Amino acid sequence: MPPRQLKLAAFFNPPGSHVAGWRMPDAVPTDLEFDEYLDVVREAERGLFDMVFFQDSAAVPPAITLAGKDTEAAAGAARTVRIEPMTLLAALAVTTTHIGLVATGTTSYNEPYHIARRFASIDHLSKGRAGWNLVTSQNEDEAQNFGRDAHLDHALRYERAAEFHDVVVGLWEGWDHDAFIRDKASGRYFDPSKLRILNHVGKHFRVRGPLNVARSPQGRPIIAQAGSSEPGKELAARTADVTFTAQTSLAEAQAFRADVRERAMRYGRSPDDIKIMPGLNYVLAETESDARALYEHLLSMMTDEVVMPSIMRLSGGLDLRQFPLDGPLPELPQSNAAHARQKMLVELARRENLSIRQLARRYATSNGHNVFVGTPKGLADMMEAWFQAGAADGFVMLSPYYPTPMRNFVRWVVPELQRRGIYRTAYEGRTLRENLGLVSPAPPLR
Amino acid sequence: MPPRQLKLAAFFNPPGSHVAGWRMPDAVPTDLEFDEYLDVVREAERGLFDMVFFQDSAAVPPAITLAGKDTEAAAGAARTVRIEPMTLLAALAVTTTHIGLVATGTTSYNEPYHIARRFASIDHLSKGRAGWNLVTSQNEDEAQNFGRDAHLDHALRYERAAEFHDVVVGLWEGWDHDAFIRDKASGRYFDPSKLRILNHVGKHFRVRGPLNVARSPQGRPIIAQAGSSEPGKELAARTADVTFTAQTSLAEAQAFRADVRERAMRYGRSPDDIKIMPGLNYVLAETESDARALYEHLLSMMTDEVVMPSIMRLSGGLDLRQFPLDGPLPELPQSNAAHARQKMLVELARRENLSIRQLARRYATSNGHNVFVGTPKGLADMMEAWFQAGAADGFVMLSPYYPTPMRNFVRWVVPELQRRGIYRTAYEGRTLRENLGLVSPAPPLR
Ligand SMILES: Cc1cc2nc3c(=O)[nH]c(=O)nc-3n(C[C@H](O)[C@H](O)[C@H](O)COP(=O)(O)O)c2cc1C
Ligand SMILES: Cc1cc2nc3c(=O)[nH]c(=O)nc-3n(C[C@H](O)[C@H](O)[C@H](O)COP(=O)(O)O)c2cc1C
Numbered sequence: 001m002p003p004r005q006l007k008l009a010a011f012f013n014p015p016g017s018h019v020a021g022w023r024m025p026d027a028v029p030t031d032l033e034f035d036e037y038l039d040v041v042r043e044a045e046r047g048l049f050d051m052v053f054f055q056d057s058a059a060v061p062p063a064i065t066l067a068g069k070d071t072e073a074a075a076g077a078a079r080t081v082r083i084e085p086m087t088l089l090a091a092l093a094v095t096t097t098h099i100g101l102v103a104t105g106t107t108s109y110n111e112p113y114h115i116a117r118r119f120a121s122i123d124h125l126s127k128g129r130a131g132w133n134l135v136t137s138q139n140e141d142e143a144q145n146f147g148r149d150a151h152l153d154h155a156l157r158y159e160r161a162a163e164f165h166d167v168v169v170g171l172w173e174g175w176d177h178d179a180f181i182r183d184k185a186s187g188r189y190f191d192p193s194k195l196r197i198l199n200h201v202g203k204h205f206r207v208r209g210p211l212n213v214a215r216s217p218q219g220r221p222i223i224a225q226a227g228s229s230e231p232g233k234e235l236a237a238r239t240a241d242v243t244f245t246a247q248t249s250l251a252e253a254q255a256f257r258a259d260v261r262e263r264a265m266r267y268g269r270s271p272d273d274i275k276i277m278p279g280l281n282y283v284l285a286e287t288e289s290d291a292r293a294l295y296e297h298l299l300s301m302m303t304d305e306v307v308m309p310s311i312m313r314l315s316g317g318l319d320l321r322q323f324p325l326d327g328p329l330p331e332l333p334q335s336n337a338a339h340a341r342q343k344m345l346v347e348l349a350r351r352e353n354l355s356i357r358q359l360a361r362r363y364a365t366s367n368g369h370n371v372f373v374g375t376p377k378g379l380a381d382m383m384e385a386w387f388q389a390g391a392a393d394g395f396v397m398l399s400p401y402y403p404t405p406m407r408n409f410v411r412w413v414v415p416e417l418q419r420r421g422i423y424r425t426a427y428e429g430r431t432l433r434e435n436l437g438l439v440s441p442a443p444p445l446r
Numbered sequence: 447m448p449p450r451q452l453k454l455a456a457f458f459n460p461p462g463s464h465v466a467g468w469r470m471p472d473a474v475p476t477d478l479e480f481d482e483y484l485d486v487v488r489e490a491e492r493g494l495f496d497m498v499f500f501q502d503s504a505a506v507p508p509a510i511t512l513a514g515k516d517t518e519a520a521a522g523a524a525r526t527v528r529i530e531p532m533t534l535l536a537a538l539a540v541t542t543t544h545i546g547l548v549a550t551g552t553t554s555y556n557e558p559y560h561i562a563r564r565f566a567s568i569d570h571l572s573k574g575r576a577g578w579n580l581v582t583s584q585n586e587d588e589a590q591n592f593g594r595d596a597h598l599d600h601a602l603r604y605e606r607a608a609e610f611h612d613v614v615v616g617l618w619e620g621w622d623h624d625a626f627i628r629d630k631a632s633g634r635y636f637d638p639s640k641l642r643i644l645n646h647v648g649k650h651f652r653v654r655g656p657l658n659v660a661r662s663p664q665g666r667p668i669i670a671q672a673g674s675s676e677p678g679k680e681l682a683a684r685t686a687d688v689t690f691t692a693q694t695s696l697a698e699a700q701a702f703r704a705d706v707r708e709r710a711m712r713y714g715r716s717p718d719d720i721k722i723m724p725g726l727n728y729v730l731a732e733t734e735s736d737a738r739a740l741y742e743h744l745l746s747m748m749t750d751e752v753v754m755p756s757i758m759r760l761s762g763g764l765d766l767r768q769f770p771l772d773g774p775l776p777e778l779p780q781s782n783a784a785h786a787r788q789k790m791l792v793e794l795a796r797r798e799n800l801s802i803r804q805l806a807r808r809y810a811t812s813n814g815h816n817v818f819v820g821t822p823k824g825l826a827d828m829m830e831a832w833f834q835a836g837a838a839d840g841f842v843m844l845s846p847y848y849p850t851p852m853r854n855f856v857r858w859v860v861p862e863l864q865r866r867g868i869y870r871t872a873y874e875g876r877t878l879r880e881n882l883g884l885v886s887p888a889p890p891l892r
Pocket of ligand 1: 054055056057104106134135136137138139225226227228229230231232233244245246279337338339340341396
């Protein structure tokens with residue numbers, strides 16, 4: 001058996017994961033032009049990435065709400081518009097050949113029948129490369145686009161998410177792979193004995209089924225999950241093929257991975273069936289000092305208006321702009337948006353004794369994820385160390401902007417990882433499930 | 447000014463509009479293979495069609511429910527699975543260049559923010575070729591996939607649809623065309639003075655906005671509408687760029703078109719800004735007798751199990767299988783699914799004195815639309831006559847199966863129409879709106 005291989009996802013938060021990255025001279029502010037997306041995705045495919053992953057929220061970012069009447073304060077908010085990710089995946093499905101295609105779909109503002117249909121359809125279009133990142137929603141501005149003032153309570157959102165998941169998987173598994181016979185002679189289009197009608201009746205959903213999409217090439221699309229709170233980890237342990245997470249130190253990442261694997265075993269799963277992938281921002285250059293200079297340059301392009309919203313979405317409703325920005329972070333009310341993220345934020349401020357402004361700048365650089373600044377070899381060293389120490393099965397790579405950093409990663413870092421024998425030199429299979437080394441097709445849920 | 451030109455849409459109800467068409471030796475039962483869809487769509491594009499149009503329902507067809515425990519009775523239901531249409535449009539957006547891309551999205555089981563985002567995204571991906579067919583849902587089986595036992599009442603569905611429409615258009619028009627400046631030097635990504643936040647508060651929806659997609663190339667995607675009841679015609683007159691309709695005689699079609707145009711004028715619109723397109727099934731061959739033989743062959747492949755569901759979805763809940771199939775149609779309770787369609791069905795049975803079985807077979811052939819059986823010249827004659835007599839601005843062509851009938855139409859009928867000077871010989875513009883000859887960008891709603 002070949003040695004365990006590192007998994008890679010390319011994270012998209014258009015036009016880049018660094019709040020000011022789009023201002024770089026070589027940055028292409030990719031947000032609505034398909035060819036620009038395709039360019040970066042094909043680069044990731046050349047780099048043999050397992051998947052691209054489009055994060056999402058069904059709202060503009062909080063900057064616009066926070067700006068209130070002072071609309072000019074929102075002008076720097078780059079991550080405001082984009083191609084809706086499931087729509088984008090469909091277009092990428094027919095213009096790429098190997099790379100996995102993953103997008104966020106929130107369980108808080110969708111219906112399971114629609115989500116099941118769309119991802120099953122993308123799985124057909126891509127011949128087995130679709131993945132659904134199940135989230136319960138972070139950005140509180142979503143609520144007001146769907147008739148609510150605020151999110152449902154955190155616990156209730158996760159309860160809904162768990163049931164939502166079960167309905168979606170139940171719909172995906174309603175038809176056997178060989179149900180559609182399309183026999184012209186007899187006039188039988190399908191074999192009804194290969195159909196199970198779901199008839200789900202639960203607390204949050206009543207869904208009869210069946211799905212009007214046949215069983216998809218992967219058996220069912222890959223499920224990713226990205227919550228790190230207690231119920232988030234439980235849901236991941238029970239349901240996820242992939243867990244995205246934000247971890248800033250090797251020790252924390254080890255503990256997180258061990259925890260999720262342990263929980264997966266309690267659900268009777270093999271811990272290797274859940275790939276744990278922390279996010280990793282990277283600022284690369286051929287020398288340390290060039291990388292440091294690039295990092296400083298990125299920092300220098302940030303303004304208070306642009307950085308403050310990134311921590312205010314975790315402030316539990318407190319308007320941090322009312323406090324001295326060079327003073328300490330005040331006590332925060334519990335956030336309903338994201339428990340684990342808020343906890344990390346508060347701990348970071350305390351640990352490094354950061355002022356509000358410093359914290360905001362740090363957070364806006366990384367979105368709470370780890371940041372690597374250095375050379376390709378240094379990055380490969382770090383990734384290998386985390387991988388071998390059981391802190392990660394792979395990484396979600398966050399590019400500060402597009403397309404240069406991704407090109408550099410593929411050109412400089414991928415060969416380093418391959419040389420070390422921890423990264424593929426060709427795609428193993430045709431489906432995302434195969435490339436991730438997961439059982440295919442997935443075993444039935446019930 | 448060139449003479450008024452006929453508009454054409456290619457209708458998709460995979461794997462074909464005739465319930466048994468897929469059984470033809472040359473039929474490709476297109477339902478899940480993208481390349482098969484693309485093949486037919488490119489053929490329509492070679493034929494300079496204005497648009498392809500994917501009808502939809504978020505459920506399997508009634509045949510499966512009606513079969514109940516006798517599941518084998520549903521085995522012939524061909525139109526059971528498909529690629530979800532909005533997903534499919536995205537894939538077609540990046541693999542075609544001129545043809546308009548229209549899909550159904552029901553206002554009864556969706557949220558306006560999602561619909562606005564998806565069609566705006568498709569408009570960006572296709573560089574201005576997206577269209578949304580707004581329906582209130584016909585197939586009653588949808589209800590049970592969304593937590594309900596039955597549709598909302600017809601009147602309430604239309605009330606919701608009208609408000610849904612206004613929210614969607616309001617979201618589409620939230621950003622001016624030149625809002626996104628992406629100015630690296632100043633750090634201003636957009637100009638906040640070019641943004642209007644919707645803040646919609648109505649009876650059915652509360653939606654703050656703005657949309658997280660920039661103003662789309664067409665100003666806003668094309669809106670098609672396909673209801674023919676009283677509230678359906680009102681909604682079309684106020685909102686639609688295109689009206690799809692089922693009309694079986696020239697006189698009825700003339701009356702319908704005059705009615706909708708008259709209503710449009712009452713809303714202060716130019717009647718030419720709403721293109722009225724009846725559906726038209728076609729069974730073509732190079733001679734009359736070959737066409738008639740093909741039609742008879744298609745009929746001969748129908749079974750009772752396959753045809754009965756097509757009228758039972760309009761029976762207002764009455765199980766017509768309990769009546770002698772060779773006897774007359776009993777009195778039907780008012781359908782909540784489709785008023786106008788039910789009325790047509792009852793009138794057809796009465797007018798032609800059809801038994802239940804005959805009616806079902808007729809209906810399953812045509813879905814209530816007109817059926818032409820004959821030669822290419824005969825079809826062009828009929829289309830020209832309707833067009834010149836003010837019965838239609840164009841037609842929605844329903845192919846009994848794929849791909850042969852569409853190829854024959856493009857090869858045989860398109861040149862006939864062109865020779866008569868009523869059909870384009872090249873696309874006029876790059877956007878669907880331009881090709882339809884509509885004002886671009888559309889004037890603001892308010
Ligand atoms: C890599 C990564 C990607 C994420 N992507 C999204 C996203 O696209 N949309 C979203 O609402 N939340 C996203 N989240 C946030 C989580 O899904 C989750 O909503 C948040 O962490 C709150 O859940 P928790 O309290 O369980 O941590 C992401 C988190 C991580 C680590
Ligand atoms: C060409 C055409 C296409 C249609 N496509 C759909 C569709 O995709 N989905 C749907 O639910 N109804 C569809 N309909 C039905 C109407 O939208 C509408 O739901 C039905 O006619 C009931 O409305 P009414 O009572 O106003 O006639 C279509 C009708 C026509 C004429």
